[in-house]
Amino acid sequence: MNRLATLCLAAFAAGVMAVGAGAQSGEREVGPLPRLFPHWQDYLDLPADDRSHFTLAYVIGSNRGVTAEDIRLWYVDATGETVLELAPDGQVLNPPDAETLQAAPMLWVNQPQGGMSVSMSFQASLGSGSEIDRLDTLLALEQANQAMRRTGGVASLFAPAFKTLIFVFDGTAPDAWAIRTDGSRTPLVVQEDRATYRPNDRDMRDVERLVFGRAPMRILLDS
Numbered sequence: 001m002n003r004l005a006t007l008c009l010a011a012f013a014a015g016v017m018a019v020g021a022g023a024q025s026g027e028r029e030v031g032p033l034p035r036l037f038p039h040w041q042d043y044l045d046l047p048a049d050d051r052s053h054f055t056l057a058y059v060i061g062s063n064r065g066v067t068a069e070d071i072r073l074w075y076v077d078a079t080g081e082t083v084l085e086l087a088p089d090g091q092v093l094n095p096p097d098a099e100t101l102q103a104a105p106m107l108w109v110n111q112p113q114g115g116m117s118v119s120m121s122f123q124a125s126l127g128s129g130s131e132i133d134r135l136d137t138l139l140a141l142e143q144a145n146q147a148m149r150r151t152g153g154v155a156s157l158f159a160p161a162f163k164t165l166i167f168v169f170d171g172t173a174p175d176a177w178a179i180r181t182d183g184s185r186t187p188l189v190v191q192e193d194r195a196t197y198r199p200n201d202r203d204m205r206d207v208e209r210l211v212f213g214r215a216p217m218r219i220l221l222d223s
Contacts, residue, residue: 028113032104033075036118037095042151044098051147053140054221055125060090061117071116075105091218124165124219132210137165137199144221160223167195167216174213181208 034041036058043056060071073084077100085093109116124140126132144162167176167188176188176195186203188195188210195212198204 026112027108027110030073030107030109030116033096033107034101034104036073036092036107037101038120039151040095041098041101043147044101046147046150050143052143053125053136054144054147055123057121057123057218058092058095059119059121060084060086060092061119062111062115063117064111064115066111066115072110073107075100075107077103077105122162122221124221126219128215130212130215132212134199134207134209137197137210140165140219141199141221162221162223163198163200164222165197165199166220166222167197167212168218168220169193169195169212169214170217176213177211178204178207179209179211180206182206185211 030036037056040056040058043051060068060073062071068086068088068090071086071090073086074081075084076082082094082096082100087093122144124137126136126140141162148159148162167173171193173190173193173195176190176197177185178188178197179185186207188197190196195216197210199207
């Protein structure tokens with residue numbers, strides 16, 4: 001888990017599990033919607049040009065082994081009921097916009113008290129293709145680091161900067177290559193479902209673009 005997630009989610013998870021204490025099954029209130037999305041308002045408050053290449057991602061899990069497709073989270077506001085869409089790994093695909101977040105409708109879940117976990121990560125937003133320009137990876141890291149300095153407070157001064165991109169694939173990671181300016185290519189480090197790239201490492205500074213056997217599912221930012 002990255003830096004800001006570590007700083008804020010321990011307290012948040014405890015809050016999610018405590019709200020609605022006494023409910024053993026069925027529907028229950030989790031709390032105001034912003035509680036599920038710590039720092040999302042900070043992200044939305046950034047100028048669009050300062051967050052074009054990264055985002056915050058929120059992943060919902062079950063401590064009881066319930067799959068994402070069986071977890072139902074929803075809220076009701078002036079426009080009606082909205083169900084949070086979850087990817088197979090539990091990542092929220094439709095986080096609220098600023099207006100909805102500020103309205104703070106009550107969030108509901110179909111899981112018993114104490115059965116949920118939440119994690120947050122910084123992710124690069126670099127499109128959905130299998131080729132990625134090095135300059136875009138640098139911009140993603142730069143924007144995320146600037147955001148941390150703006151919103152992380154004093155704690156951000158003691159945390160390492162984002163330097164690494166972790167490309168996560170659906171299934172085993174395919175071949176992954178760094179294409180250099182002279183046309184030569186170097187394989188990226190690949191392990192299980194992930195490939196790792198550090199664009200500012202000395203031996204990677206002449207890379208022009210990255211090429212993958214298939215497009216990554218998501219791109220995590222890490223130190």
